[in-house]
Amino acid sequence: MHVELTGIHIEGKFVWDIHAYELGRLLLALPSLVPADAVLYVECGGIEEEVRQFLHEHPAPATTKVYPGTIAPIPQIYHVPATPKVLSGLAQVADRHSSYEVCDHLHVYRGSTVLVQGYDFMSLPLSLSESFSEQQVADFCHKIGARYERRRIDTT
Numbered sequence: 001m002h003v004e005l006t007g008i009h010i011e012g013k014f015v016w017d018i019h020a021y022e023l024g025r026l027l028l029a030l031p032s033l034v035p036a037d038a039v040l041y042v043e044c045g046g047i048e049e050e051v052r053q054f055l056h057e058h059p060a061p062a063t064t065k066v067y068p069g070t071i072a073p074i075p076q077i078y079h080v081p082a083t084p085k086v087l088s089g090l091a092q093v094a095d096r097h098s099s100y101e102v103c104d105h106l107h108v109y110r111g112s113t114v115l116v117q118g119y120d121f122m123s124l125p126l127s128l129s130e131s132f133s134e135q136q137v138a139d140f141c142h143k144i145g146a147r148y149e150r151r152r153i154d155t156t
Contacts, residue, residue, distance in 0.1 A: 004068075005067070005068065005071075006065065006067065007064075007065040007066045007067035007068065008064055008065065008066055008067060008112050008114050009066070009114055009117065010117040010129055010153075011114070012130040012131075013130060013154040014130050014151060014152045014153055014154070015117075015128060015129065015130060015151055015153055016127065016128040016129075016134075016137045016149070016150055016151075017125035017126070017127055017128075017148060017149050017150075017151050018125055018126040018127070018137075018140075018144075018146050018147075019125050019146060019149070020146050020147060021126055021144050021145075021146040022144065022145065023091075023102060023121075023122070024091045024094055025144040025145060026126070027087045027088070027090055027091035027094065028087065029140060029143040030082055030087055030108065030116070031083065031084040032139075032140065032143065033115075033128075033132070033136060034110070034115055035110055036082075037081075037110060038082040038108050038109065038110045039060045039062075039063060039081060039082055039108065039109055040060075040079070040080050040081070040082045040087065040108055041077070041078070041105075041106065041107040041108070041109060042055055042078045042103045042105075043066075043068065043070060043075045043077050043103060043104055043106075044076055044101075044102065044103045044105075045070055045073055046100065046101065046104075047076050047102070048097045048101035048102065050096065051094065051097060051102050052078075054090060054093045055080055056078070058080045058081065058086050058090075059078075059079065060079040060081050063079040064111065064112055066107055066114070068105075069120065075104065075105075090102075099122045100122070103118075103121050104120065105118060105119050105120070105121055106118040106121045106126075113129070115128065115131065116129070127151075128140075128148075134150075
């Protein structure tokens with residue numbers, strides 16, 4: 001089988017890197033940061049059955065192809081609305097499992113714009129788009145008990 005290496009990813013001159021975050025708190029706080037019509041993208045190779053069932057029951061009405069984080073084995077991929085109700089439910093399910101049973105990669109996008117990018121979720125920093133102000137990032141990090149820093153990604 002083959003995974004196509006195309007799709008949207010975070011773009012811009014810089015990102016806000018979030019360090020020392022926890023999955024449940026992150027999921028509960030996301031609605032305060034992202035627009036109501038945003039979509040949560042979850043990619044996992046070893047997803048727990050309860051998590052898979054929850055994600056399967058809450059499909060996003062419209063999706064966009066996201067650049068994959070896993071090439072092999074073929075991961076399970078889900079797109080769900082990033083609404084308070086769905087994210088709260090997912091946080092409750094996630095609290096019963098290791099974060100690695102929930103996702104390997106986690107992103108939030110709106111249309112064709114990636115707002116939050118988390119490759120190797122929990123191992124690497126979570127990156128927020130430069131579209132968020134420093135005050136928004138600081139408020140979000142305060143809610144989830146994390147720290148942040150600005151990192152340049154545009155090498156031109």
